[in-house]
Amino acid sequence: MSEPTRSTRLRPSGRRAIGAAVVNLIVIAALVAIPLFFEPFRVTQFTQILVVALAVMGLNLLTGFTGQISVGHSAFFGFGAYSVGVIMANTDAPMPVALAAGTAIGALAGAVIGLPSLRIKDTSLAIVTLVFGASFPALVNMFTGLTGGTQGLRVERISPAEDFPFAADQTRYYVVLCAVLVVAACVLLLDRSRTGRELRALGDNEIAAVTFGVNAPRLRIGVFTASAAITALAGGLFAVTNGFISSGTSFVTILGSIEFLTALVIGGRAILIGPLLGAAIAQLLPAQLGQESPELAHLVYGVVLIVILLLAPGGLTGLRPSTWFRSRGPELPPLPTTAPPTKGSTA
Amino acid sequence: MLIMQLLVDGVGKGAIYAALALAIVVCHRSTGLINFAQGEFATLSAMLTAVLTASGIPVWFSLGIAVVVSFIGGALIQFVVVRPTLKRPHLVQIMITIGLYICANAVGQIVFGPTPRPLDPLFPAGGFSLVGIRISWDLVGVVLLQALVITALTLFFSRTKAGLGFRAVATAPAASRVVGIRVERMHMVGWGIAAALGAVAGVSLTNLGVYVEPSMMTPVLVFSLAAVTIGGFDSAIGAIVGGVVMGVVETFATSLIPGLSGDAGMLVSLVVIVAILLVRPQGIFGRERVARV
Amino acid sequence: MTTTRDSAPTLLEVNDLHARYGDARVLHGVSLRVAEGEVVVLLGANGAGKSTLLKALSGLVDRSGGVTFDGADISGEPSARIVRRGLVLVPEGRGTFADLTVEENLRLGAYPTAATRSEVAASSDEIMTMFPILGERSTQRAGLLSGGEQQMLAIGRALMARPRMLLLDEPSLGLAPAVTKSVFETLRTLHEERGLSLLIVEQNAELSLGIADYAYVIEAGLIRVDGPARSIRDNEGLRRAYLGY
Ligand SMILES: Nc1ncnc2c1ncn2[C@@H]1O[C@H](COP(=O)(O)OP(=O)(O)O)[C@@H](O)[C@H]1O
Ligand SMILES: [Mg+2]
Numbered sequence: 029m030s031e032p033t034r035s036t037r038l039r040p041s042g043r044r045a046i047g048a049a050v051v052n053l054i055v056i057a058a059l060v061a062i063p064l065f066f067e068p069f070r071v072t073q074f075t076q077i078l079v080v081a082l083a084v085m086g087l088n089l090l091t092g093f094t095g096q097i098s099v100g101h102s103a104f105f106g107f108g109a110y111s112v113g114v115i116m117a118n119t120d121a122p123m124p125v126a127l128a129a130g131t132a133i134g135a136l137a138g139a140v141i142g143l144p145s146l147r148i149k150d151t152s153l154a155i156v157t158l159v160f161g162a163s164f165p166a167l168v169n170m171f172t173g174l175t176g177g178t179q180g181l182r183v184e185r186i187s188p189a190e191d192f193p194f195a196a197d198q199t200r201y202y203v204v205l206c207a208v209l210v211v212a213a214c215v216l217l218l219d220r221s222r223t224g225r226e227l228r229a230l231g232d233n234e235i236a237a238v239t240f241g242v243n244a245p246r247l248r249i250g251v252f253t254a255s256a257a258i259t260a261l262a263g264g265l266f267a268v269t270n271g272f273i274s275s276g277t278s279f280v281t282i283l284g285s286i287e288f289l290t291a292l293v294i295g296g297r298a299i300l301i302g303p304l305l306g307a308a309i310a311q312l313l314p315a316q317l318g319q320e321s322p323e324l325a326h327l328v329y330g331v332v333l334i335v336i337l338l339l340a341p342g343g344l345t346g347l348r349p350s351t352w353f354r355s356r357g358p359e360l361p362p363l364p365t366t367a368p369p370t371k372g373s374t375a
Numbered sequence: 376m377l378i379m380q381l382l383v384d385g386v387g388k389g390a391i392y393a394a395l396a397l398a399i400v401v402c403h404r405s406t407g408l409i410n411f412a413q414g415e416f417a418t419l420s421a422m423l424t425a426v427l428t429a430s431g432i433p434v435w436f437s438l439g440i441a442v443v444v445s446f447i448g449g450a451l452i453q454f455v456v457v458r459p460t461l462k463r464p465h466l467v468q469i470m471i472t473i474g475l476y477i478c479a480n481a482v483g484q485i486v487f488g489p490t491p492r493p494l495d496p497l498f499p500a501g502g503f504s505l506v507g508i509r510i511s512w513d514l515v516g517v518v519l520l521q522a523l524v525i526t527a528l529t530l531f532f533s534r535t536k537a538g539l540g541f542r543a544v545a546t547a548p549a550a551s552r553v554v555g556i557r558v559e560r561m562h563m564v565g566w567g568i569a570a571a572l573g574a575v576a577g578v579s580l581t582n583l584g585v586y587v588e589p590s591m592m593t594p595v596l597v598f599s600l601a602a603v604t605i606g607g608f609d610s611a612i613g614a615i616v617g618g619v620v621m622g623v624v625e626t627f628a629t630s631l632i633p634g635l636s637g638d639a640g641m642l643v644s645l646v647v648i649v650a651i652l653l654v655r656p657q658g659i660f661g662r663e664r665v666a667r668v
Numbered sequence: 669m670t671t672t673r674d675s676a677p678t679l680l681e682v683n684d685l686h687a688r689y690g691d692a693r694v695l696h697g698v699s700l701r702v703a704e705g706e707v708v709v710l711l712g713a714n715g716a717g718k719s720t721l722l723k724a725l726s727g728l729v730d731r732s733g734g735v736t737f738d739g740a741d742i743s744g745e746p747s748a749r750i751v752r753r754g755l756v757l758v759p760e761g762r763g764t765f766a767d768l769t770v771e772e773n774l775r776l777g778a779y780p781t782a783a784t785r786s787e788v789a790a791s792s793d794e795i796m797t798m799f800p801i802l803g804e805r806s807t808q809r810a811g812l813l814s815g816g817e818q819q820m821l822a823i824g825r826a827l828m829a830r831p832r833m834l835l836l837d838e839p840s841l842g843l844a845p846a847v848t849k850s851v852f853e854t855l856r857t858l859h860e861e862r863g864l865s866l867l868i869v870e871q872n873a874e875l876s877l878g879i880a881d882y883a884y885v886i887e888a889g890l891i892r893v894d895g896p897a898r899s900i901r902d903n904e905g906l907r908r909a910y911l912g913y
Contacts, residue, residue, distance in 0.1 A: 536779070536785075539772055539775060539776065540776070542767075542772075546766070547765045547767070552728055553759050553763055554777055554779050555829075556748070556780070
């Protein structure tokens with residue numbers, strides 16, 4: 029079974045490219061149309077899906093391009109959400125300024141965590157980010173005066189002007205959708221650029237990439253920063269669309285990180301549709317099942333994640349009907365390669 | 376005197392961190408994988424112990440049953456879910472353990488419910504005072520129990536044939552196949568042992584005043600991960616030392632640094648982990664490894 | 669040496685063996701035979717499939733075709749069972765357990781067998797007497813041994829399974845000429861004193877043909893030439909074409 033590698037994805041050629049473009053356009057059209065056909069409750073739910081999708085797009089930048097895992101993106105989400113919330117509660121700054129500041133603070137946090145990621149990779153990075161993510165609620169609780177701690181913080185929500193053609197829920201939805209589309213476009217451009225190629229090279233084989241002149245430290249910090257910034261923006265948008273955040277809000281706890289990762293895996297790496305699909309499943313599945321029991325929903329969620337990892341490693345958007353019917357041949361036993369020469373290996 | 380008291384308390388906590396860290400290390404040695412679900416597995420084991428005890432079985436006996444069941448469960452999970460991914464990218468494997476985390480947590484919520492329940496103590500109540508430092512029997516018992524487990528494990532690895540095979544597989548899987556060791560079976564055994572160790576860790580935790588409930592091991596997992604990072608992913612000694620260090624550091628930090636309390640102790644572990652990884656990425660007791668291809 | 673190849677009972681018989689790594693097919697129908705007590709050498713260029721053939725015989729790669737050892741069909745058996753039957757591989761590049769001690773390495777050689785603890789200890793003592801250097805270094809980690817010592821250790825480890833036949837993959841690889849000679853001396857002794865059958869893969873054709881009874885030449889996954897070792901050594905055209913000296 030061949031693993032879809034980072035260097036072959038996302039670059040469909042010829043007919044496939046046109047197909048992908050058509051699918052993307054249809055999806056965008058559907059996204060634009062959604063608020064016109066659903067009741068406010070649903071639109072609010074879809075808004076939340078878009079927020080999660082945006083957070084996942086941020087994570088995708090890191091994981092999809094460089095193959096590194098972060099279990100701490102809930103903290104970046106939290107930095108964005110709390111920056112916006114605290115700024116708006118304590119200053120007269122208009123909302124766009126608060127959002128920009130929240131994104132910038134998230135980027136800064138990303139750069140700080142990205143700095144050790146120059147040397148800390150793979151499992152170690154997963155651990156560092158996990159601890160970072162797990163500590164975030166504690167951090168919030170340490171500054172209860174500012175953040176409201178477990179009691180939470182009310183944030184002024186986006187509300188349209190009197191004569192605006194859309195209702196409040198629709199307006200919020202479109203604001204988030206704009207952010208999602210702009211970010212998706214940026215990521216797409218990045219993917220097509222020289223920097224994008226360098227990033228993927230770095231993810232595939234750092235030593236080879238560096239040999240070909242890729243500036244690994246700059247790229248690593250850069251991608252971590254950008255990834256954190258996008259997720260922080262999602263957090264900020266969550267604050268101004270949801271109107272309330274607390275240290276118990278699941279998106280800012282480790283559960284948030286897990287949800288983002290799960291959505292990423294379920295959706296696959298397609299730049300726009302992957303995170304959307306993953307976020308939709310991650311949000312709707314528990315909500316649907318959750319009427320019975322939220323725990324059952326989580327179980328299903330975990331099982332779905334594992335099954336997708338086992339059966340469809342490229343995520344749902346990585347499934348292509350053409351591969352379903354191709355015979356794969358039997359799985360072979362692990363290759364017994366003889367041990368490398370032992371010279372010096374025990375020093 | 377306060378310092379000594381904190382030290383004693385820290386060592387008690389550290390023993391638990393060391394126990395789970397040891398489980399993580401055994402798992403990593405067998406399959407090269409940090410099992411992020413190790414803490415949740417331990418929670419399930421503690422829940423099983425609580426359920427058995429509630430049905431009238433003595434607590435030590437319940438713990439024994441839970442250890443056996445955990446061993447079987449861990450081995451089965453490795454066989455069904457982890458084994459098929461061993462040749463896949465590391466990212467996929469890590470995500471599998473995160474999937475297991477979600478599942479194990481949900482199973483705990485569903486079967487056991489969210490209400491915290493106390494577990495019968497393993498050790499007698501009370502304690503004694505030593506030059507002004509209060510030491511409870513619980514704490515002594517927990518530390519002794521971990522010491523016993525660690526000794527047994529060390530003897531298993533160093534003195535038995537299976538233990539030798541396990542070490543062979545951990546360091547040289549290809550050569551192990553050549554001499555005819557069933558590497559896949561060793562992987563299963565490794566996961567089984569790890570889950571059994573986790574059971575002891577989880578039940579021990581309840582003896583330090585923690586109730587059995589679905590998220591009881593989350594902070595322990597964080598500190599244990601810090602411990603293995605400090606000690607090196609493959610070093611049993613490192614796990615023990617790292618665990619005790621984290622227990623002591625956490626206890627000191629939360630008691631002495633104003634404003635830092637409860638879960639905020641995790642921030643300390645973040646600082647410690649990052650510092651260690653930057654200075655010595657393979658951990659203090661870890662050996663520099665040739666990159667896995 | 670012997671002219672009894674055809675009359676001696678067959679120990680290993682390989683019939684139309686195929687092997688592959690994933691989609692890459694490496695052996696395309698190899699057939700060969702090793703008689704009881706015989707030394708056979710397998711020659712071939714880099715990448716011809718020699719190591720793959722030995723791994724296929726030991727059950728370490730995906731394979732299909734007929735392999736009979738000592739009358740039993742082992743073509744589908746797992747490596748542990750094949751070791752127990754007495755067909756043991758000494759892998760390319762030694763494949764010792766660098767992090768374990770010399771003594772532990774030896775013990776692992778008997779891992780899949782049913783030998784008791786004291787039997788294992790006895791075998792291990794015997795091997796340390798045979799290779800005194802291993803005895804001297806028994807508590808050292810194998811990774812600290814020199815190349816030649818590691819080769820001895822790899823052979824000693826294989827002997828721990830009380831084999832009837834050894835498969836040796838380039839035992840001279842990376843060794844100084846003098847050390848190579850002593851390795852081959854050891855192999856000759858094992859063959860002569862214990863009646864072990866040997867299937868040796870070698871790049872060093874001259875030396876290996878010297879101790880072999882029979883030779884096969886493999887090229888691109890197929891046996892191209894076979895014949896008594898002496899006749900191959902003496903046939904200049906063959907040597908030029910396949911062995912390059
Ligand atoms: N682990 C492996 N995975 C894929 N291909 C392999 C592997 N090992 C060897 N090969 C390929 O199989 C062929 C034969 O290799 P090998 O048996 O090692 O040759 P030899 O030992 O004769 O030098 C070579 O083309 C090699 O590239
Ligand atoms: Mg070879």
